[in-house]
Amino acid sequence: MKKLIVSIAAVAALSSSAFAGANSQTGCGLGSMVFKTTPDSALLFCIQALLNGTSGNQTFGITSGTSGCTKAKIVMNERAEEFVASNMDQLAKEIAMGHGESIDTLAELLSVEDKEAFALGLQTNYKGIYTSENVQMADVLDNIATI
Amino acid sequence: MTSLYADASLYLDKAKEKNLSSSRYWQILLHMNEGQSEIDDEAFFLSANGAQNAQEELEATIAALVNEVVLDDNATACKFPARKAWLVKELDMQDLPQVECKAFDKLINRVDPQSASLIFPSAFINSPASMFGHTFIRIDSSMDSKMLSYAINYAAAADSATENGMVFAVKGLFGGYYGTYSLLPYYEKIKEYRDSEERDIWEYDLDLKPDEMQQMMRHIWELQRTYSWYYFFTENCSYNMLWLIESARPSVHLREYFTYQVIPPETIHAMVKEDIVNKRHFRPARRTKLLAYESYLKDDDIKDVFNLAKEDKDPQVYLQESQKPAQTKRYILEAASEFIEYDFLASDINTSVYRHRLHSILTSRASLGKGDQIEITKPSDPMEGHNAIRLRTEAGVRNDEAIGFIGFRPANHDIKDSDIGFLQGTQIEFFDFLFSYSEDELELEKATILSLASFAPRGKFFKPMSWRLGIGWDREYLSESTKFKGNMSAGLTWANEWGYTYLLVDALAYTDKDITVGVGAIAGLVIQEGQDFKTNLEVNQRLYDTGEDQLLFSASQHYRSTQNISLSLSYDYVQKYTGEWDTVKFTLDYFF
Numbered sequence: 025m026k027k028l029i030v031s032i033a034a035v036a037a038l039s040s041s042a043f044a045g046a047n048s049q050t051g052c053g054l055g056s057m058v059f060k061t062t063p064d065s066a067l068l069f070c071i072q073a074l075l076n077g078t079s080g081n082q083t084f085g086i087t088s089g090t091s092g093c094t095k096a097k098i099v100m101n102e103r104a105e106e107f108v109a110s111n112m113d114q115l116a117k118e119i120a121m122g123h124g125e126s127i128d129t130l131a132e133l134l135s136v137e138d139k140e141a142f143a144l145g146l147q148t149n150y151k152g153i154y155t156s157e158n159v160q161m162a163d164v165l166d167n168i169a170t171i
Numbered sequence: 172m173t174s175l176y177a178d179a180s181l182y183l184d185k186a187k188e189k190n191l192s193s194s195r196y197w198q199i200l201l202h203m204n205e206g207q208s209e210i211d212d213e214a215f216f217l218s219a220n221g222a223q224n225a226q227e228e229l230e231a232t233i234a235a236l237v238n239e240v241v242l243d244d245n246a247t248a249c250k251f252p253a254r255k256a257w258l259v260k261e262l263d264m265q266d267l268p269q270v271e272c273k274a275f276d277k278l279i280n281r282v283d284p285q286s287a288s289l290i291f292p293s294a295f296i297n298s299p300a301s302m303f304g305h306t307f308i309r310i311d312s313s314m315d316s317k318m319l320s321y322a323i324n325y326a327a328a329a330d331s332a333t334e335n336g337m338v339f340a341v342k343g344l345f346g347g348y349y350g351t352y353s354l355l356p357y358y359e360k361i362k363e364y365r366d367s368e369e370r371d372i373w374e375y376d377l378d379l380k381p382d383e384m385q386q387m388m389r390h391i392w393e394l395q396r397t398y399s400w401y402y403f404f405t406e407n408c409s410y411n412m413l414w415l416i417e418s419a420r421p422s423v424h425l426r427e428y429f430t431y432q433v434i435p436p437e438t439i440h441a442m443v444k445e446d447i448v449n450k451r452h453f454r455p456a457r458r459t460k461l462l463a464y465e466s467y468l469k470d471d472d473i474k475d476v477f478n479l480a481k482e483d484k485d486p487q488v489y490l491q492e493s494q495k496p497a498q499t500k501r502y503i504l505e506a507a508s509e510f511i512e513y514d515f516l517a518s519d520i521n522t523s524v525y526r527h528r529l530h531s532i533l534t535s536r537a538s539l540g541k542g543d544q545i546e547i548t549k550p551s552d553p554m555e556g557h558n559a560i561r562l563r564t565e566a567g568v569r570n571d572e573a574i575g576f577i578g579f580r581p582a583n584h585d586i587k588d589s590d591i592g593f594l595q596g597t598q599i600e601f602f603d604f605l606f607s608y609s610e611d612e613l614e615l616e617k618a619t620i621l622s623l624a625s626f627a628p629r630g631k632f633f634k635p636m637s638w639r640l641g642i643g644w645d646r647e648y649l650s651e652s653t654k655f656k657g658n659m660s661a662g663l664t665w666a667n668e669w670g671y672t673y674l675l676v677d678a679l680a681y682t683d684k685d686i687t688v689g690v691g692a693i694a695g696l697v698i699q700e701g702q703d704f705k706t707n708l709e710v711n712q713r714l715y716d717t718g719e720d721q722l723l724f725s726a727s728q729h730y731r732s733t734q735n736i737s738l739s740l741s742y743d744y745v746q747k748y749t750g751e752w753d754t755v756k757f758t759l760d761y762f763f
Binding site: 053054055056057058084085086087088103106107110111113114116117119120121122123125126128129132133143144147148150151154156157158159 | 509544
């Protein structure tokens, strides 16, 4: 019933009723860069708040930012750091499945030629890359570099 | 100094001679629309009357370029690189001061613009308003990965979380917010639409060449710090993307397709007509992925998904205990991992629970090897959907009398229209007018101000409610006259590959001199016969507070002849004080 009331209220107002997520951002690990807007907020004519938290108040951000993240020690590639920090969850899922666009993207950023072998290698070594549930971006990148 | 001024006057004369200020490209760079720029930010103009006077702005720009005061990022050439590049070419300006535009060069280096795509995140379930959608441009680089492309987005700078809903809608309609551009890595937009809002993303590759993309990027740079008032219906996100495309290739005329309203999917239709759409790609939302797993997995497998995603069942233990085939286990774990993220986004679980469950499930999934990819059925392409405006003509018989109808609806879609290009079971209509003509009398049959419906099917993973509401005049009441009605219904929908069926409870009120309140029980069935045929059936039993009851029934057979022409045959039965109305009619709909 709650869902119904929410959706009717949202529609009646013909506007967005996004609730701020209860979870706050914590570091550069799993779940920290996931967007938490309510999926059932009713948007009308592409009204949207400019996104918070993606690039601070700079709306012309060519970097998604890694501020607050520990730097990787082995992989000195800022763009790869940004990408992994922002896609920790998606990358984890794709590595576990052994294929995906995020893996291919990372391969390109790290100039890895054989993407298929790369994906397979990552999957085989999942435990050595995502070593714990609190693993951070820098660990993931450095672990990938050492497998 | 005198020599510099002399240079400027030389160029000024030449510009006047060539009548540059009225050239299409200069008008595009200034966002001039009938003598007035749509950009409301004074900082965008170098002359006091620049927003109204393209000639003055041209002169001021030439003078500023020739007489640069600073030679770094704050130089005119660095702030207005598109103006500069074009004027240098048109006026053969060889001796301009050397400036160093570090910030701009950095952007160009990083973005590396080679081509572009128009991105359309389609509607999300239970939100008919989102059918109007959103569009933005993705600037593709020479890299293979599209995730690393950049998205240029135009949006109202309003915070929907803190602003009251009604204020938000009203301010949006009448221009109470600033619209601004933003540039972000595309992967951020993917997360926003695909993962967070559960919207499928359509990507339309545009036929733009690297040099045209350079022009677009220069112009984007000029716009970055400017603001304009944002209008939901006209100067909205999609409309402003049209300026950008025209700045890349001025020979395409996109804005001319729109006068009163810019509905985002309509801009795709305009681009198709201008022949600049190449390939298209589909990126399924998490919800779409989960529905693909649902159609593959059996009830017992779904139970496993829930145990893993919601009940902390240890996946390692599960893998040892379960006798299911490896591929089934792979899909179960994959679906569970998507479900955990879904719960996390809905704030049903906190970060530490999320991390723990996701990590343990993915560790187990990785141990099973690659396996097969789940097959995802692509929904129909929004590009193939009908246009927004509908012109309707009908001819038929009502209680043995010949009757004709003519109707007009500026937007957008109802559940009897073809679903190709639209989210099935979703309806949004604005200002739907229908007039009847019989016995030399023209009467208003229907005038809908707004109608919305969402028939969201219940499945194993998702159990949404369905609902419908409408405000406007109709002739469904027991009397023969046209009356004002407001109604709201709620209920459930079930679907399979044939179509869907729904049950709703309706609350309605008719107003005339007094208000008549009623309740209705509604049952409906929509059957899709292949791509182009559709049958709609609905029965509605109403009970009014006056003690009277009323039965309504409608049946229609729809045929989509072309993308924008539909034919249908329908029968409507309405109980009246004076007996009953039986209407049989043939309908021709034309969309444009």
